[in-house]
Amino acid sequence: MAKTTKKERELHQRALNISVGLAKTYGNAECALNHKNPFELLVATILSAQCTDERVNAVTPKLFGKYPTPEKLAKSEQEDVEKIVHSLGFFRAKANNIRGMAQQLVELYAGAVPADLEQLVALPGIGRKTANVVLGTAFGIASGVVVDTHVKRLTRLIGLTSSKTPENIERDLMQLLPPEEWVNFSHRLIHHGRQICIARRPQCTKCPLIQDCLRAGLPPLGLG
DNA sequence: ATCCCGAGGG
DNA sequence: CCCTCTGGAT
Numbered sequence A: 001m002a003k004t005t006k007k008e009r010e011l012h013q014r015a016l017n018i019s020v021g022l023a024k025t026y027g028n029a030e031c032a033l034n035h036k037n038p039f040e041l042l043v044a045t046i047l048s049a050q051c052t053d054e055r056v057n058a059v060t061p062k063l064f065g066k067y068p069t070p071e072k073l074a075k076s077e078q079e080d081v082e083k084i085v086h087s088l089g090f091f092r093a094k095a096n097n098i099r100g101m102a103q104q105l106v107e108l109y110a111g112a113v114p115a116d117l118e119q120l121v122a123l124p125g126i127g128r129k130t131a132n133v134v135l136g137t138a139f140g141i142a143s144g145v146v147v148d149t150h151v152k153r154l155t156r157l158i159g160l161t162s163s164k165t166p167e168n169i170e171r172d173l174m175q176l177l178p179p180e181e182w183v184n185f186s187h188r189l190i191h192h193g194r195q196i197c198i199a200r201r202p203q204c205t206k207c208p209l210i211q212d213c214l215r216a217g218l219p220p221l222g223l224g
Numbered sequence B: 001a002t003c004c005c006g007a008g009g010g
Numbered sequence C: 001c002c003c004t005c006t007g008g009a010t
Helices: A006-026 A038-047 A053-066 A070-074 A078-088 A091-109 A117-121 A128-138 A149-158 A166-176 A179-195
Strands: none
Touching: A006 A149, A006 A166, A006 A179, A038 A053, A038 A091, A038 A128, A053 A078, A070 A091, A078 A091, A117 A128, A128 A166, A128 A179, A149 A166, A149 A179, A166 A179
16 A cells, blocks of 8 residues: 655665664673563563663562562562562552552463463553563563663654654554564664663764764754 | 653543 | 652762
8 A cells, every 4th residue: 555655765774774783783682680480570570660670680589589479479568569679769659560460460360471462561560561571571472562761762863753652663663673573673772772872971982873873973862 | 960671640 | 742650870
């Protein structure tokens, strides 16, 4: 139906160039969260909201040492979990979310983590970002592109200026990239956003993707 | 001061 | 679209 315009072909080519450059630079993307199973990854990903993975990894040994299964976490005391995750920020909401999530896993799925996007998103504290991380990393299912604040910010560097909401960005990237690259691309771009293409202080002189960047040498974009 | 590998709600 | 939740690193 829609014919391919020259601009769309250029956008596609630039995205692929960036994707190849990211792959060369960051290798096989891996989740920086320590996890042994889908349950741990799910909890750790919820806890990672608005804080670094290093800080999450600092508290998960204690958390999973005491609450290793959904069943155990479902029966936990709110106050005790709050104490364990306190250093991560948003501790009240996070404690409440992982406890409620565990309770629903027990009630609805016999304590298993569902490998399904809609079922995951229906759980408390889990949005598309967290669900896509869990599906892609723990189950190897290419359900979508992980869109966090970094991906949202950096998609404009490759020309995705029309998309604004995370859903639109995800849809555009899913059309641009092959399914086997969805999760890897996201993780590489996120690493890039933290290490090189920092929001307020982009390290353009160290950037390996400079020749494909629309904003090379221009002031930082900031958030949004 | 600024921002973080978000989610939920208005 | 906006706002709130929060500690910690820089």
